[in-house]
Amino acid sequence: MHTTLISAPELQQLIAHGAPLRIFDCSYELMKPEAGLAQFEAEHLPGSVHVHLEHHLSDKSGPERASGGRHPLPSRATFAARLGQLGLDNSQQVVVLDRQAITTSGRLWWMLKWCGHEAVAVLDGGLAAWKAAGGAVESGPANPPKPAVFELREPLVQTVSTADIAGALGRPAMTLIDARAGARFRGETEPLDPVAGHIPGALNRPFGDNAAPDGRFKPAAELRAEFDRLLAGRDPATVVHHCGSGVSAVPNLLAMEIAGLGRAKLYPGSWSEWCNTPGLPTAQG
Secondary structure, three states: OOOOEEOHHHHHHHHHOOOOEEEEEOOOEOOEOOHHHHHHHHOEOOOOEEOOOOOOOOOOOOOOOOOOOOOOOOOHHHHHHHHHHOOOOOOOEEEEEOOOOOOHHHHHHHHHHHOOOOOEEEEOOHHHHHHHOOOOOEOOOOOOOOOOOOOOOOOOOOEOOHHHHHHHOOOOOOEEEEOOOHHHHHOOOOOOOOOOOEOOOOEEOOHHHHEOOOOOEOOHHHHHHHHHHHHOOOOHHHEEEEOOOOOOOHHHHHHHHHOOOOOOEEOOOHHHHHOOOOOOOOEOO
């Protein structure tokens, strides 16, 4: 079972041996929401299915949303039904990828854990690594998946709410790590949300810092050293990851797990929920 990363050669071996497998391509452009599907149809792994951040991994209008913010989580039951429609059952190994530095595919990786499915891994290096390893690609729309039954199980990840964070600000029992770019964290610019800045006391680690120049995750020891420097003696078990809308925080969460620092918590609503909640403090700089 692959639960964090899978290399292109390892995926090729799974395919060659006929392992029960689903490949989901989550390519998505934040400022051009439909560009990801066009990228998928231009070139994708054979047999893979496109998963859309807005249509599959968020729920902006449903009555049973599980978080706030710009990309609210659907309820676990709603998402389990969507997984079945995408052809997934509980026996399958899932491999996820995207073309955007593991942001949207990380979201699906985390959401599958949230629904109790441990057998999910990110394709390290994405499509580029797959092609570099001699992997085949195809173009055009994907064949509609045959519906399956995905059984909802106990969550394998933990979330925190806005109220949880507001009640723990300034206490050593919680360490916030914000995955947004430094300029947004400092409040120098804010292209998406109505307030610029960050949650008071948060640390900043832009999610792109986890990747090597070739797009793969940095080695575990290097990630461990970087997080140790960032935490500066704080307990990794206290970490809560967030970003703008709960999507790009996941590469940091995944990187900590690769580094052997455990599976940290996620604040799904993130800055977009925090800064839209009246009465909560914000910081800049």
